Amino acid sequence: MNNKMNKYRTLFLSALQLSTFTFGGGVVIIPLMRKKFVEKLHWIDEQEMMDYTAIAQSSPGAIAVNAAILVGYRVAGIAGALIAVLGTVLPPLVILSVISFFYAAFRANQIVSMAMAGMAAGVAAVICDVVFTMGAGVLRQRRVLPVLVMAGAFAATCFFGVNVVVIILVCGVIGALDTIRLERRERRKEGA
C-alpha cells in the first residue's frame, strides 16, 4: 500500500515538474519525459517511449496530456493515467490564472523576455540532443528501410508541411508491408 502511494506520488510530482518546464508545447515534452521515465526511473523502455510519441502525436488533444496518460496508464493503470493528467494540467492552470491578471506588466518586463530568449535556444538544444540519441538507435539497426523512412518523413514534415497523421499512417503501412515481406522470406527459407 505504502509502495503504491509512493508510486502515485512520484508519478504526480514527475508530471507536475515536466509540465512546468515544457515551454512551447508540442513534442518538447518528449525529451524531458524520456530523461525522467526511461533514464532515471526506468519505468518504461526506449522503444515504448517512441511508441508513446507516435500514439500521442496521432491522437486528438495536447501531446503532453496524451503522453502523460500513456505513461500513467503503464505505471498504475487508469488511476495512474488520471494522476498523470492532473499533474500535467495543474501548472498551466495556475500559471495562466496568475498571468491573465498581470498580463500587461508581464509582457512589458524586460528580464522576462531575456530569459525567454535564452530558454528558446535551450529548448532547441534539448530537442537536438534527443534527435541525436534516438536517431543513433535507428542507425544501429543497420537496415536501409528505417533510414529511408526517417529521411522521407523528415523531408515530408520539414519541407512539404505534410500532416503528422498522414505521415504516421503511411509509415505504419510501410512497417506492416515490411513485416509481411520478412515473414514470407522466413517461410520460404524454412520450406527450402
Place this chain on the structure above:
Amino acid sequence: MIYLQLLWSFFQIGLFSIGGGYATMPLIQHQVVDLHGWLTMTQFSDIITISQMTPGPIALNSATFVGIQVAGIPGALVATLGCVIPSCIIVTTLAYVYYRYKGLTMVQGVLSGLRPAVVAMIASSGVSLLLLAFYSTSGVPADWAAIDWRAVLVFAAAFFILRRWKSDPIWVMAGCGLAGVVLYSIG
C-alpha cells in the same frame, strides 16, 4: 449555462486537435473568437504570445485564459476539463489496446515502421525551434546573416552540456534562461 458552453467548446477543441501545438490554433480561434465572441482577435493573439512564453500546451493555456475572462476561476476549471476529456477517453483506450496486442508480430511491424518517423518529426520541429531561437521566425528567414549570435552561443553550450554529461534537460533550460538574462543585459 456559460459553464456548459465552455465545457462543450473546449471538448471539441480537445477532440479535433490532432498533432498538437500550433495545429490547434485555428480550432481555438473558431470556437473562441468566431463562434462565441469570448475573445477579440487582439486578445486571441495575446494568448498565443503568452503560450509561447509560458509552459504548457497551447490548448490548455487558452482554456484557462478564456475560462477566466468569461467566468472566473470555475470557468477556467471547466474549460480545462473539457479540453482533456477526449484525450483521457481515447488515449486510455489506445494504451489498453497497445499493451493487449503489443506482442503480435504485425503490431510490432507497424510500430517499427513508426519509430524512424517519430525521430524525423521531432527533428523537424527541432528545425523550427532552432530557426525561432536564432531568427525569431519559424519559417525560412529573410536574411540568413541576421542571426542572433547570443542565441547560437546559448544553444551550442546547452547542446554540448547535454551530450557530454547527459545532464537533466530541466536544469539545462533553467540555466539557458539565466544565460539569456546575463547575455542580453550586457549587449
